[in-house]
Amino acid sequence: MFLQTMVTGLGIGSIYALMAMGYCLVFSILNFSNFAHGAMIMLGAYVGFLFCSIIGLSFFWSLILTAIITGILSIINERLAYRTLREKSAPSLYLIITAMGVSIILENLVYSTIGSNFYSYPKIFSRNYIEIFSSTIGLIDIYSFFVSIICIILLHLFLNYSKMGIAIRAGVSDPVAASLMGANFNVLIRNVFFLSGIFAGIAGVFMGFRYMVYPQMGWITNKAYIAAVIGGLGSLPGAIIGGLILGIIETIVSVYISSVVRDVFSFSLLILILLFKPLGLFGVKLEDKM
Secondary structure, three states, X not given: OHHXXXXXXXXXXXXXXHHHHXXXXXXXXXXXXXXXXXXXXXXXXXXXXXXXXXXXXXXXXXXXXXXXHHHHHHHHHHHHHHHHHHHOOOOHHHHHHHHHHHHHHHXXXXXXXXXXXXXXXXXXXXXXXXXXXXXXXXXXXXXXXXXXXXXXXXXXXXXHHOHHHHHHHHHHHOHHHHHHOOOOHHHHHHHHHHHHHHHHHHHHHHHHHHOOEOHHHHHHHHHHXXXXXXXXXXXXXXXXXXXXXHHHHHHHHXXXXXXXXXXXXXXXXXXXXXXXXXXXXXXXXXXXXX
């Protein structure tokens, strides 16, 4: 039972980590919380359902195409909703309010076009579980964990060894200096939103497989935001560790106490982190740059 609980926790936590990484990427370069990220995850779940159920593509191609499409949608979101405000040097609060508005618009757009029905992903695995040491392990937990690990490794390689990744890191550290060195800040932000959208699409597909697809499913990103705060907003390692910690804690509480109080423990953990370590586990206080 304990092994099964831990694997399930890692599976859920890895999805939280993917969501939190999308939050942290945007926060690190623009210093605002993109609350429209939940809507992108919801759209990713619907796009994945379209490819898997209606078109009948394989899991692999559905995941790849969904990630690309949600990445493009995330770029469009940034271009239409945020760029004008950025160019006018609007306060971060305006960007946060705009992100909330975008989330509401997209959710209601899905309501008015697709409807409020719940949809289930088709069974695409030959088996839903495997037996390990007398424990029943869900394949979706294993797939989500290993896909998340692959995404984390690829992101690490991209940010540390590619020219664009290094430019993004420079933009995060000092946007003015990066611009003076020839980096196009709008291009950097576009690429950050594309990466954020990719993670949103992948997380949306796995959320759809694990639960159901419906217009309000973006609320689950509240947990990803908690994970990002626990790890430290703007810290990618923190987002990963925070997501895994939150997933394991929620699963243990659900199994050994009650699923009814699962969210109580999640938000209590958030409050404790904010009280005793406001910057999160891996957060670093940065001085304002002139």
